[in-house]
Amino acid sequence: MLGRSANGLFWMFRYLERAENYARLIDTGFRMALTRDSITAEQEWGSIVETAGMAEAYLEKNGTYTGMQVWNYILRDKDNPNSIRNLIGQVRQNARAVRNVITSELWEAVNESYLQMNDLLAKPVTQINLGDAIAAVKRESTLVRGSMDGSMLRNDIYNFARIGNYIERADNTARILDVKYYVLLPSLSYVGSSLDNVQWETILRSLGAERAYRWLNAGNMEAKSIADFLILDGRFPRSLAFCYAKIRSNLASLALQYGEELYTHEVMRKADMRLHDADVDKIFDTGLHEFLADFITDNNDIARAVEADYRFVE
Amino acid sequence: MNADDNIKFDEMHGGDGAIRDAYSGYCEWFDEQNPQALRKKHREAEAFFRRTGITFNVYGQDEAEERLIPFDPVPRIITAPEWRRLSKGIDQRVRALNAFLHDLYHRQEIIKSGRVPEWLLRGNEAFLPHMCGFTPPGGIYTHITGIDLVRTGPNDFHVLEDNARTPSGVSYMLENRETMMAMFPELFTRVKVAPVSNYPRRLARSLAACAPPAFDGKGKPALAVLTPGIYNSAYYEHSFLADQMGAELVEASDLRVMDGRVQMRTTRGYKPLDVIYRRIDDDFLDPLTFNPESMLGVPGIMDVYRAGGVTIANAPGTGISDDKALYSFMPEIVEFYTGEKPLLPNVETWRCMEEDALKYVLDNIKDLVVKEVHGSGGYGMLIGPTSSKREIAKFTEKLKANPHNYIAQPTLSLSTVPILAKKGLAPRHVDLRPFVLMSPNGIDITPGGLTRVALKEGSLVVNSSQGGGTKDSWVLED
Numbered sequence: 001m002l003g004r005s006a007n008g009l010f011w012m013f014r015y016l017e018r019a020e021n022y023a024r025l026i027d028t029g030f031r032m033a034l035t036r037d038s039i040t041a042e043q044e045w046g047s048i049v050e051t052a053g054m055a056e057a058y059l060e061k062n063g064t065y066t067g068m069q070v071w072n073y074i075l076r077d078k079d080n081p082n083s084i085r086n087l088i089g090q091v092r093q094n095a096r097a098v099r100n101v102i103t104s105e106l107w108e109a110v111n112e113s114y115l116q117m118n119d120l121l122a123k124p125v126t127q128i129n130l131g132d133a134i135a136a137v138k139r140e141s142t143l144v145r146g147s148m149d150g151s152m153l154r155n156d157i158y159n160f161a162r163i164g165n166y167i168e169r170a171d172n173t174a175r176i177l178d179v180k181y182y183v184l185l186p187s188l189s190y191v192g193s194s195l196d197n198v199q200w201e202t203i204l205r206s207l208g209a210e211r212a213y214r215w216l217n218a219g220n221m222e223a224k225s226i227a228d229f230l231i232l233d234g235r236f237p238r239s240l241a242f243c244y245a246k247i248r249s250n251l252a253s254l255a256l257q258y259g260e261e262l263y264t265h266e267v268m269r270k271a272d273m274r275l276h277d278a279d280v281d282k283i284f285d286t287g288l289h290e291f292l293a294d295f296i297t298d299n300n301d302i303a304r305a306v307e308a309d310y311r312f313v314e
Numbered sequence: 315m316n317a318d319d320n321i322k323f324d325e326m327h328g329g330d331g332a333i334r335d336a337y338s339g340y341c342e343w344f345d346e347q348n349p350q351a352l353r354k355k356h357r358e359a360e361a362f363f364r365r366t367g368i369t370f371n372v373y374g375q376d377e378a379e380e381r382l383i384p385f386d387p388v389p390r391i392i393t394a395p396e397w398r399r400l401s402k403g404i405d406q407r408v409r410a411l412n413a414f415l416h417d418l419y420h421r422q423e424i425i426k427s428g429r430v431p432e433w434l435l436r437g438n439e440a441f442l443p444h445m446c447g448f449t450p451p452g453g454i455y456t457h458i459t460g461i462d463l464v465r466t467g468p469n470d471f472h473v474l475e476d477n478a479r480t481p482s483g484v485s486y487m488l489e490n491r492e493t494m495m496a497m498f499p500e501l502f503t504r505v506k507v508a509p510v511s512n513y514p515r516r517l518a519r520s521l522a523a524c525a526p527p528a529f530d531g532k533g534k535p536a537l538a539v540l541t542p543g544i545y546n547s548a549y550y551e552h553s554f555l556a557d558q559m560g561a562e563l564v565e566a567s568d569l570r571v572m573d574g575r576v577q578m579r580t581t582r583g584y585k586p587l588d589v590i591y592r593r594i595d596d597d598f599l600d601p602l603t604f605n606p607e608s609m610l611g612v613p614g615i616m617d618v619y620r621a622g623g624v625t626i627a628n629a630p631g632t633g634i635s636d637d638k639a640l641y642s643f644m645p646e647i648v649e650f651y652t653g654e655k656p657l658l659p660n661v662e663t664w665r666c667m668e669e670d671a672l673k674y675v676l677d678n679i680k681d682l683v684v685k686e687v688h689g690s691g692g693y694g695m696l697i698g699p700t701s702s703k704r705e706i707a708k709f710t711e712k713l714k715a716n717p718h719n720y721i722a723q724p725t726l727s728l729s730t731v732p733i734l735a736k737k738g739l740a741p742r743h744v745d746l747r748p749f750v751l752m753s754p755n756g757i758d759i760t761p762g763g764l765t766r767v768a769l770k771e772g773s774l775v776v777n778s779s780q781g782g783g784t785k786d787s788w789v790l791e792d
Binding site (some may be wrong): 002096107111160 | 553579583708
């Protein structure tokens with residue numbers, strides 16, 4: 001297959017994943033803000049924008065963090081390259097470019113999602129229809145992933161798409177944790193306070209993890225165990241460990257199909273080893289922030305190695 | 315005021331209002347249908363097109379703007395004997411075109427014989443001196459041709475245009491049929507229609523038969539469709555054909571010349587291509603040869619081509635056969651190379667660069683269609699009978715200033731076929747573009763083609779860029 005097509009697939013699924021992650025983020029902000037006084041709510045929205053990595057550009061356009069401004073900026077602002085509307089446009093643009101290597105089922109799912117989301121996001125989103133918009137983003141991205149799952153051959157095409165998907169997901173989980181890492185640091189004065197609980201819930205919610213975490217931990221909210229869950233629990237589909245297991249297996253399939261391992265596989269092995277050796281006590285000893293920063297660097301290195309080894313660009 | 319003031323021929327109802335043979339099976343079926351249900355299916359078809367992204371981009375509009383070409387669910391039907399006659403004429407014409415191109419880029423016998431004037435080539439940008447003395451693999455220039463036909467009576471088909479530069483629209487021939495079969499499966503059990511769905515396979519086979527000398531003969535030649543990219547108006551078709559043929563869909567940036575071959579960048583390194591079905595114009599093929607300013611194209615591809623390292627379809631320099639001044643010489647061209655009288659007549663054409671012709675055209679401009687020699691897509695033309703005095707005056711100025719840039723033709727009364735309009739069936743003007751493949755193994759014409767229909771009542775402009783739609787085109791089986 002063409003290097004350009006591999007690139008298209010990789011980014012198609014990165015953008016799709018990113019759109020879904022942003023939708024979760026807005027959802028979290030909204031729930032948090034609802035139960036807060038206006039000052040805390042504004043802080044909450046500010047933190048959402050920061051987590052999305054849009055703080056600078058956002059402040060250039062808007063002076064304050066009101067909910068409606070924030071969610072419209074993330075959902076549909078044309079000047080925001082990472083607005084969900086622009087991301088879904090990018091997903092479709094990439095899908096069009098690789099139209100001849102994906103199934104009609106997958107293409108139609110993407111195209112329909114795009115048409116649907118364009119309609120939904122044509123006008124500013126108010127509080128009344130915010131829930132619909134968020135649900136639609138999550139639903140459409142699930143549909144696209146599902147049509148790929150149900151219709152595509154398990155070959156290089158599939159593997160490049162999945163690698164893009166999980167690189168983005170790992171990056172997202174790591175960044176959310178990193179922005180809020182201080183919340184998870186054991187600090188005597190905060191333990192058990194309601195502020196802690198709320199902040200922990202924010203993290204879990206924005207990763208769609210609150211139910212899963214509760215099931216596994218019987219409601220036991222504790223910083224270390226939350227970090228352990230989100231970083232190392234291979235059962236949770238947004239944990240760093242889970243994402244790496246997926247990327248590793250997709251890279252292994254590529255090596256099998258192409259009959260050779262490349263530099264990428266070496267980079268992956270090293271990154272994998274570091275994650276495998278970690279346990280939550282060690283992570284907290286060396287510093288959660290340092291650990292996450294290293295992880296994000298490793299993750300980027302894997303992405304760059306894939307791009308270079310498989311000739312995504314000239 | 316429009317051409318309907320002339321005698322008109324409706325392909326369903328003929329002259330006397332009785333259903334013509336071609337449509338008898340269809341009309342029987344149609345009479346049993348509930349009009350509301352038909353309209354509902356029609357709407358579903360439009361939704362289907364939008365969902366599947368069968369769209370085209372309109373030049374000069376927002377990049378993101380994609381439009382649907384309106385689809386009409388009433389088929390355009392041609393009988394088997396009619397098609398056999400047409401096929402013979404098309405076959406003859408395409409053979410002549412290919413022979414003409416070979417001659418043009420070699421000894422130019424036809425010019426020496428005085429049948430075609432030398433001025434046609436002089437200053438004609440579509441004529442490529444780089445092709446002189448070079449014979450493409452298999453001697454084929456016109457791998458794919460779209461011949462635009464218009465009909466004025468039961469037995470009167472004329473060629474309106476030859477499209478050999480980069481004829482498009484074949485994906486609509488295929489998708490329209492798919493849509494019709496999905497909407498009305500029972501109709502196809504009652505009326506036997508020749509299939510078109512194997513066109514991509516036939517195209518792949520035909521192109522493979524033109525592999526270049528450098529092809530190692532192992533397996534199948536490596537085939538790619540070369541597209542300008544996702545913003546091109548026909549991008550959907552490019553990806554569709556690549557998909558259906560099992561070919562790669564490449565952009566120029568995927569290609570480079572290495573070791574005397576044109577190679578594409580794959581995830582596993584560079585791999586040579588044997589046959590490139592290009593959907594980009596000559597100008598953008600090779601910046602080293604044609605357009606040094608162009609960022610597009612594959613530097614050095616023409617050298618590889620001339621050395622037998624790759625086949626380019628259609629051959630560079632083929633576009634000259636789309637020239638409308640050249641078109642006016644097609645009867646002479648057909649006779650010169652086939653030794654036969656043309657089976658398919660041209661439309662009468664005045665070359666405005668000739669003094670007498672220009673005078674005639676100026677005197678009768680309100681009854682004529684005047685076209686730019688190099689124009690396409692229905693742009694830059696004047697339809698006398700439907701134009702205002704001011705439009706005619708303005709166009710006359712342009713014509714007088716630059717007569718050699720124009721030809722003129724009578725305003726033909728194109729045949730009509732009904733469309734499904736709000737108030738039931740209503741006649742609209744149509745043309746037909748069959749797609750013709752050529753390889754050393756011969757000429758292959760898929761029974762059918764693209765029927766374009768002017769959706770506005772009385773309108774003669776069928777171009778999709780100007781409000782035209784399409785119909786499924788049926789050739790009945792015996």
